[in-house]
Amino acid sequence: MYDWLIVGAGFAGSVLAERLATERNERVLLIDRRNHIGGNAYDRYDDDGLLIHQYGPHIFHTNSKQIFDHLSRFTEWRFYEHRVLAEVDGMQVPIPINLDTVNKLYGLNLTSEQLQDWFAQRAEKIGEIRTSEDVVVSTVGRELYEKFFRGYTRKQWGLDPSELDKSVTSRVPTRTNRDDRYFTDEFQFMPRYGYTRMFEKMVSHPNIHVMTQTDYGDVKNVVPHRRVIYTGPIDEYFNYQFGKLPYRSLRFEHVTLDKPWHQSVGVVNYPQTQDYTRVTEYKHLTGQEHAKTALTYEYPSAEGDPYYPIPKPENQELFKKYERLALATPDVWFVGRLATYRYYNMDQIVGQALATFRRINEALPVGADTSSVKVMSGSTALLS
Incomplete structure (x- = not known):
């Protein structure tokens, strides 16, 4: 019998798994339908030994010392200030403008x-x-x-x-000075050994059992558990009974070049030309020294994994229908970008997960019966 079944091993699920296992000494089954942990922040070494981000660039930045200190338990950091150029009218210029x-x-x-x-x-x-x-x-x-x-x-x-x-x-400011940093947050760092290493340390507690390539539907009626934390698409949880929530997806083309560098900054955007939106060169982000360099070309798509909730009023109205169902579902906590149909940065997801843990701790004494206890992290009033 597990105390918690957590669906999704990205930031929301992994942060909560670690807190529940460490602070409450509860048993957690953490599952993910992909073959790895880390969610969209998953990084890996390619065949040439270059560290790449499987799902496009993930740059950590935050103004919250609490969030930075929490993640510092699981990684050392490499200072990195992200810079982006946009190719416009045949020249590359800083963005934000x-x-x-x-x-x-x-x-x-x-x-x-x-x-x-x-x-x-x-x-x-x-x-x-x-x-x-x-x-x-x-x-x-x-x-x-x-x-x-x-x-x-x-x-x-x-x-x-x-x-x-x-x-x-x-989300993209306009500046009148020469500051060419993409972000201006107080804390701008990359995990020194990559995101995957950070996640591995985060979920290494003996109370946490990790199962990848595992769908929620495969285990929900098979593995005994008391409560659920769900970080997947909220419409999928409720079998799309009001229809599918629209998302924008991405297709990634990973390329290794036999030269040390390709571009002068980590990311170059292409607002006027090309089918892809941007090109990322990871050695800028990771600081890795290597004779070759790895790039990712990003192609937006209407089909594929859900990445970006589409911010239109009618989509929010549809989400509200699912949110009402979620609030009425006992013993299930909905956390994260897909479960709350909002675009969050990584630090915001960590903050939401930590706030959810605090509310669970307040509402649910260790070993207590969960009936009638309900917390939904996506409700505006509950966000930290």
Whole structure:
């Protein structure tokens, strides 16, 4: 008899498995339908010995010392500040858009103060900011929107920015200084020996039994367990009874080149050309020294594993139907991106998992009966 059956061995499931095993001394069965742990953050060594991210680049960054300190129990870190270039009009320029981006693109020599005025002259007045298009054109104008955002967003989401919630492009700031870092968080690091090593240490507790290549449906009625933590797609848990929640997927092409370097930064975006959205070169991220270099080309897709919940109002309405079912389901906790149909960064998932553990601890004394106890991490009021 397991105290917990945890479905999904990514950040949400693995963090909770470790906390329940360590702090509550409870027995956990942690399963994943893939043949590995680590979820989308899984990394591995290719045939040439290069460390690559199987599901595209995962860059750890956070402003939370609590989250950083928690993960530091399971890994040493390598300092890394992520930089991205966008290939626009035949040249590679920094993204997010900054002072150097505009000066190089237009052959100007503006100062930061002048760039503020330059943006203001081009920004369109929008009454209510609702869509991703509204966010950009109201900040930097339509020309930069067309160059940097419209084509990239159409490839990434299969939709025009005017059809997507404002949250999509709000994630990418616009700067008037020369800061070319993609993120500005206080803590910007990569696990020194990779994410998979970190996950392996996280779930190495003797109270945790890990089973990969295992589907929830294969074990839920076979393996005795008291409670469930579910981090998979919430619509799948309820057999799609209201219909499928829309997701955007990705296809990855991994390539090894017989030369030490291919590009000057970790990621180059392609908003105007190519079928792929971006190219990642992992040695920038990992610091690995090697005579060869490994790249990943990302091709967005309508089919495949669910990666990105599509932020449209009608999709949120559909999710709310499933959320109501989840809140009424005893002894099951829904945690993570797929279970709460929201895009989270890795640190946010860790924070959500730690907050869920605290609420479980408060609501459920060790050894207590779980009947009538319900916590859903996806509810806005419960998020940390």
